[in-house]
Amino acid sequence: MLTLLRIITTLSGLGLLLIGLGWWMHPAAAAEMLGATLLDGTGRSTQIGDSGAFFVGAGALLAIGALRKHAALVLVGACLVGLVIPGRVLSATMHGGAWTPDEILGECVILALGLLTAAVISRNKASSPFG
Numbered sequence: 001m002l003t004l005l006r007i008i009t010t011l012s013g014l015g016l017l018l019i020g021l022g023w024w025m026h027p028a029a030a031a032e033m034l035g036a037t038l039l040d041g042t043g044r045s046t047q048i049g050d051s052g053a054f055f056v057g058a059g060a061l062l063a064i065g066a067l068r069k070h071a072a073l074v075l076v077g078a079c080l081v082g083l084v085i086p087g088r089v090l091s092a093t094m095h096g097g098a099w100t101p102d103e104i105l106g107e108c109v110i111l112a113l114g115l116l117t118a119a120v121i122s123r124n125k126a127s128s129p130f131g
Contacts, residue, residue: 002124005117006066009074012110013062016081020055023048035100054080062114069125071118078114081107 022030027048031038039047058080065073084107091097 002120005113005120006069009066009113009117010063012113013059013064013066013077016055016059017063018059020052020057020059023052023055066117069121071121071125074114074121075118078111078118081114082111085111
């Protein structure tokens, strides 16, 4: 089970990493892929910098953590993705943003996958005589 979880978590992380690199290399395409509009001026700098950093960071944490069997890295990456969920809900309920249930579901899946993977890694390390 651990091997399968690590593979799926790594692939999820690599997918996020690619989206982040897309923000940095081809921001208009990345924005379109996510249903966003590329902003202008300072907003564009913030959008590209913050979005790229988020996706690269969360993706790298998930992938590296899963590959190296490092539960804390997986946990942090998953929690970063999970923190997008309340932001989306607040956007839709308080700030005039659109409801994005498909995106929220995807983030819930990545969060759950990361939490499960981190837990199984931790459990296996605790039961291993080689730690």
